[in-house]
Amino acid sequence: MASIHDVAKEAGVSVATVSKVINHYPDVSEKTRKKVKNAIELLRYRPNVIARGLVTGRSWTVGVLINIPFTNPYVAMLLEGIKTALENSGYDLMRLSARLNDPEYSFVNHCQSRNLDGVVVFGVDKDHLSIQELIESGIPTMFVDTDATGLRAGNITTDNRNGAHMSVRHLAQLGHRRIAYLAGTPGHEVNESRLAGYRDGLEASSIPYRKEYIMSGDYSYDSGFQGMKMLLELDEPPTAVICISDMAAFGVIHAIETHGLNVPGDISVVGFDNIYEAELFKPALTTINQNIHTIGVKLIEELISMIKNPDYPPPVVTEPSSLIIRESTAKCREFGE
Amino acid sequence: MASIHDVAKEAGVSVATVSKVINHYPDVSEKTRKKVKNAIELLRYRPNVIARGLVTGRSWTVGVLINIPFTNPYVAMLLEGIKTALENSGYDLMRLSARLNDPEYSFVNHCQSRNLDGVVVFGVDKDHLSIQELIESGIPTMFVDTDATGLRAGNITTDNRNGAHMSVRHLAQLGHRRIAYLAGTPGHEVNESRLAGYRDGLEASSIPYRKEYIMSGDYSYDSGFQGMKMLLELDEPPTAVICISDMAAFGVIHAIETHGLNVPGDISVVGFDNIYEAELFKPALTTINQNIHTIGVKLIEELISMIKNPDYPPPVVTEPSSLIIRESTAKCREFGE
DNA sequence: CTGAAAGCGCTTACAG
DNA sequence: CTGAAAGCGCTTACAG
Numbered sequence: 084m085a086s087i088h089d090v091a092k093e094a095g096v097s098v099a100t101v102s103k104v105i106n107h108y109p110d111v112s113e114k115t116r117k118k119v120k121n122a123i124e125l126l127r128y129r130p131n132v133i134a135r136g137l138v139t140g141r142s143w144t145v146g147v148l149i150n151i152p153f154t155n156p157y158v159a160m161l162l163e164g165i166k167t168a169l170e171n172s173g174y175d176l177m178r179l180s181a182r183l184n185d186p187e188y189s190f191v192n193h194c195q196s197r198n199l200d201g202v203v204v205f206g207v208d209k210d211h212l213s214i215q216e217l218i219e220s221g222i223p224t225m226f227v228d229t230d231a232t233g234l235r236a237g238n239i240t241t242d243n244r245n246g247a248h249m250s251v252r253h254l255a256q257l258g259h260r261r262i263a264y265l266a267g268t269p270g271h272e273v274n275e276s277r278l279a280g281y282r283d284g285l286e287a288s289s290i291p292y293r294k295e296y297i298m299s300g301d302y303s304y305d306s307g308f309q310g311m312k313m314l315l316e317l318d319e320p321p322t323a324v325i326c327i328s329d330m331a332a333f334g335v336i337h338a339i340e341t342h343g344l345n346v347p348g349d350i351s352v353v354g355f356d357n358i359y360e361a362e363l364f365k366p367a368l369t370t371i372n373q374n375i376h377t378i379g380v381k382l383i384e385e386l387i388s389m390i391k392n393p394d395y396p397p398p399v400v401t402e403p404s405s406l407i408i409r410e411s412t413a414k415c416r417e418f419g420e
Numbered sequence: 421m422a423s424i425h426d427v428a429k430e431a432g433v434s435v436a437t438v439s440k441v442i443n444h445y446p447d448v449s450e451k452t453r454k455k456v457k458n459a460i461e462l463l464r465y466r467p468n469v470i471a472r473g474l475v476t477g478r479s480w481t482v483g484v485l486i487n488i489p490f491t492n493p494y495v496a497m498l499l500e501g502i503k504t505a506l507e508n509s510g511y512d513l514m515r516l517s518a519r520l521n522d523p524e525y526s527f528v529n530h531c532q533s534r535n536l537d538g539v540v541v542f543g544v545d546k547d548h549l550s551i552q553e554l555i556e557s558g559i560p561t562m563f564v565d566t567d568a569t570g571l572r573a574g575n576i577t578t579d580n581r582n583g584a585h586m587s588v589r590h591l592a593q594l595g596h597r598r599i600a601y602l603a604g605t606p607g608h609e610v611n612e613s614r615l616a617g618y619r620d621g622l623e624a625s626s627i628p629y630r631k632e633y634i635m636s637g638d639y640s641y642d643s644g645f646q647g648m649k650m651l652l653e654l655d656e657p658p659t660a661v662i663c664i665s666d667m668a669a670f671g672v673i674h675a676i677e678t679h680g681l682n683v684p685g686d687i688s689v690v691g692f693d694n695i696y697e698a699e700l701f702k703p704a705l706t707t708i709n710q711n712i713h714t715i716g717v718k719l720i721e722e723l724i725s726m727i728k729n730p731d732y733p734p735p736v737v738t739e740p741s742s743l744i745i746r747e748s749t750a751k752c753r754e755f756g757e
Numbered sequence: 758c759t760g761a762a763a764g765c766g767c768t769t770a771c772a773g
Numbered sequence: 774c775t776g777a778a779a780g781c782g783c784t785t786a787c788a789g
Contacts, residue, residue, distance in 0.1 A: 084532045086766055097776040102768055112774055129529040133479065134766035137471055138781045144514070153490065153499040154696065162490040169517050175534070177481070178513045180506050192466040195421045197512065304700070333700055359491065363641070363670055365702045423782055434760040439784055449758060471782035474765045 085126035094122035105130055142198035145169065145386065146177045148190065151206040156330075156358035157375060161205065161227065164379015172387060174200070183213060191220045201386045203227065209272070223389040225382045228273050230399075235389060237397035239382045243273055244280035246371035246404035247325065250353045251284025253369070253406055254323045258415035259351060263296040263321035265310045265331055274327060277355070281325060302327055307334025315342050322350055322415050329354035329361045329370055336366075336411065347413035357407055366410035374402050422463035430459035442467055479535035482506065482723065483514045485527065488543040493667075493695035494712060498542065498564065501716015509724060511537070520550060528557045538723045540564065546609070560726040562719045565610050567736075572726060574734035576719045580613035581620065583708035583741035584662065587690045588621025590706070590743055591660045595752035596688060600633040600658035602647045602668055611664060614692070618662060639664055644671025652679050659687055659752050666691035666698045666707055673703075673748065684750035694744055703747035711739050 087105075091098045096115055103111050104119040111119075122128070136142040147165070151158050169176055177197065182188040190213035194202055201223035207214055209229050217224060218233035226238035247264075254262050264281045267274035278297075285292055295317060300306030307326060311334065314320055326332040332354035336346050346352050346366055354361055354370035361368040385398045424442075428435045433452055440448050441456040448456075459465070473479040484502070488495050506513055514534065519525040527550035531539055538560035544551055546568045554561060555570035563575035584601075591599050601618045604611035615634075622629055632654060637643030644663060648671065651657055663669040669691035673683050683689050683703055691698055691707035698705040722735045 084529070088766080098767080099769085099776055099778095100774090103775090106768080110774060115774080127526070127529070129526070129533045131535070131766055132533045133470055133535045134474055134781090135768075136781090137474060137766080137783090138768045140781080142470065152496075153503065154493070154496045156491070159489075159491045159496050166490065166515065166517075171519070172517070175517050176515045178503065178515070180503075180509070180512050182508070189464070189466070192421070192464070196466045196469045198468070198470045337700075360697055360700075363674075363697075364700070425782080435783080436760055436762095436785085437758090440759090443784080447758060452758080468782055471765090472784075474767090474782080475784045477765080 084131075085128040087128075087130070089126055090119065090122045090128050093126060094118045136198050140198070141200055143174050144177050144197065144199055145174050145383070146179050146194055146197065146199040146202040147205075148179055148181055148202065148207060149205045150181075150183065156360065157328075157356055157373075158205070160358070160375040161379045164376040165203070165383050166379075167376070168380040168383035172383070174387070181213075183207070183211065189213065189216065191216045191222070194222055195220070201225070201390045203382060203386060204229070223386060225386045225389075225398075227378065227382060230272050232397055232399060235397060237385060237389070237399055239378055239385070239398070239400045239402065240273070240276075241373040241375075241378070241402050242404045243276035244283065246355065246373075246406075247277040247280030248284045248287070249280075249404070249406040250325045250355075250371060251281055251290075252287065253408065254325070254351060254353065254412065254415075255284070255288035255290065257323075257351065257412060259323040260290050260415070261293075261296070261319060261321040261323070262290065263298065263314050263324040265298050265300055265307055265314075265324055265326045265335055267300060267302050267327040269299055277327065296321055300327060300331055302331055304330045304334040304337075307331030308338045309334075311335040311338035312342075315339070315344075320350075323352070323412070324350065325353045325355075327355055329356045329358045329368060332368055332370070332411070333360075333364060336364075347411050348416070351412040351415070353412060361407075362409070369409045369412040370407050372405045372407050374404075378402050421468075422465040424465075424467070426463055427456065427459045427465050430463060431455045473535050477535070478537055480511050481514050481534065481536055482511050482720070483516050483531055483534065483536040483539040485516055485518055485539065485541045486543055487518075487520065493697065494665075494693055494710075495542070497695070497712040498716045501713040502540070502720050503716075504713070505717040505720035509720070511724070518550075520544070520548065526550065526553065528553045528559070531559055532557070538562070538727045540719060540723060541566065560723060562723045562726075562735075564715065564719060567609050569734055569736060572734060574722060574726070574736055576715055576722070576735070576737045576739065577610070577613075578710040578712075578715070578739050579741045580610055581617035583692065583710075583743075584614040584617030585621045585624070586617075586741070586743040587662045587692075587708060588618055588627075589624065590745065591662070591688060591690065591749065591752075592621070592625035592627065594660075594688065594749060596660040597627050597752070598630075598633070598656060598658040598660070599627065600635065600651050600661040602635050602637055602644055602651075602661055602663045602672055604637060604639050604664040606636055614664065633658055637664060637668055639668055641667045641671040641674075644668030645675045646671075648672040648675035649679075652676070652681075657687075660689070660749070661687065662690045662692075664692055666693045666695045666705060669705055669707070669748070670697075670701060673701075684748050685753070688749040688752070690749060698744075699746070706746045706749040707744050709742045709744050711741075715739050 205227040224236040298310035354368045357372035542564040561573040635647035691705045694709035
């Protein structure tokens with residue numbers, strides 16, 4: 084590909100001058116600007132972003148560290164939002180093949196070695212060594228669903244607490260009192276916030292908290308299935324269950340049906356996320372909507388603001404959640420009585 | 421971050437020598453190698469990939485141009501395979517924010533400006549200007565589901581033709597003779613291959629081809645829903661329908677049920693792709709499995725081979741497909757009789 | 758075995 | 774308004 088030297092030669096000027104017209108410096112005569120522009124056109128010249136980055140220190144690249152499969156619908160929607168926001172920004176997105184389990188590996192070094200302008204992190208534990216190092220590095224960073232912050236690090240998350248609260252209230256209004264919570268991984272911020280919201284909801288409806296109604300899981304279909312099987316073996320099984328994710332809810336429903344019971348006839352089920360499939364599933368899933376696409380878009384907008392302005396305060400944004408009522412919840416009618 | 425100069429100073433050697441130990445040149449004395457290694461350790465130095473790339477011409481970056489939403493399960497699985505294959509290769513993946521509709525924009529320039537070592541293209545029309553330019557550029561390229569090739573460009577795809585053929589045979593064995601094809605976009609290679617397989621299947625079972633049984637669509641849920649509604653209005657509606665994708669099949673089933681008919685009682689439905697949801701759907705979907713994850717892995721392996729060896733012949737690989745029989749197909753029993 | 762020098766493709770003071 | 778020169782962080786012949 085033609086280099087800036089080729090253009091300079093073609094136009095009969097110096098490379099410095101070519102550089103100035105590329106970068107829209109005002110102090111270039113109209114005449115030489117024309118000459119240079121013609122040469123650029125003729126040679127189909129495009130500046131090499133890499134070389135430019137070496138001197139300006141900017142790569143026009145945003146890195147992403149996502150430690151969750153792309154096949155996870157939540158991840159897919161997030162990436163779609165990120166992609167949308169990036170579209171005409173001039174930035175490209177780089178997925179880093181991070182070897183987080185290799186003690187020799189440093190995520191920060193990886194980012195610096197690639198000159199990344201900013202980075203988004205999703206699905207990595209807040210107190211992972213790499214994350215601490217990242218925060219201290221001063222690389223503009225946005226965390227998703229992790230309440231980490233730093234001088235140049237902000238985060239964004241859904242209002243998980245209120246989401247779970249709404250689920251409980253909805254079920255309580257339908258007459259449910261035995262409401263289980265099929266949870267995520269203990270310690271995960273998302274899980275803890277929703278657990279808090281669940282307890283808020285119980286309290287608001289004067290329903291006592293029962294430890295045996297809490298099942299830990301890992302957000303997957305399978306963990307929903309397994310957890311529900313255990314709940315069904317309780318002396319007093321729940322009449323409703325709130326799930327940490329829609330995928331887990333699908334597993335829960337499958338377990339209930341396998342057990343010969345019906346959703347929502349015997350047991351009501353609420354999901355979390357409102358993934359595309361929630362609507363197609365039978366019964367269509369009552370769930371908490373997260374504006375994941377919006378989160379993806381906003382997170383990039385904020386990140387770019389941080390990149391462009393060193394004084395931009397690291398944002399902490401909470402995106403509202405909402406209850407979507409479909410077919411998987413109904414009036415409580417105690418089964419087996 | 422520490423540069424090679426810092427390391428050289430710390431170790432008391434030249435930058436050339438540091439470079440040699442980094443790159444495992446043999447002609448360095450054990451003693452200075454030690455000194456340098458210590459300095460590297462001390463300063464936590466990592467070579468700057470960008471700067472290195474400027475001189476070696478390699479960026480250790482693979483670009484990806486995907487013109488389909490990440491939320492498409494097929495895309496997600498493909499990316500997951502790509503990710504897996506990239507994991508310990510030293511390459512990172514860059515998603516290019518390509519402005520394909522901007523006439524000023526050149527995809528090849530974009531790749532060159534970023535020094536990409538190779539690129540994978542999915543979901544872009546074969547005769548898009550950018551694609552032609554790309555093939556001619558000599559940048560190592562792998563196309564997915566597009567039969568483009570070039571001096572440095574190969575492709576990979578599922579055996580679509582045989583997949584569709586198997587679907588028809590399966591339905592014919594169940595006694596179906598009125599088999600519709602809810603197709604994709606006319607002109608798309610994937611669509612044409614499957615249409616050919618569909619006709620192969622009809623022929624093998626001596627079923628005449630009926631033009632009114634072909635419905636074009638765009639692979640989406642909605643196009644399945646709309647297409648099926650039209651098929652149901654035919655004087656002689658089909659008793660079975662083969663779909664271009666699982667998502668379209670879900671739409672088809674929804675249309676059938678909305679019409680008051682049952683799947684598979686009244687009409688059998690076969691999908692294509694075998695996405696994760698196919699198994700969870702009710703009725704669980706009979707479909708053609710594509711080894712999408714494997715395609716993602718192989719495609720990167722081939723691409724890296726092409727990158728590393730200029731003489732590596734551009735591969736054209738066809739991944740086998742297979743029929744997965746579930747609950748959405750059953751013996752033909754003509755309804756409305 | 759070691760290092761000085763040129764160069765990858767750019768930008769940025771600075772001198773004229 | 775224009776351009777020579779230094780430099781971003783590396784690698785690679787080449788001389789010693």
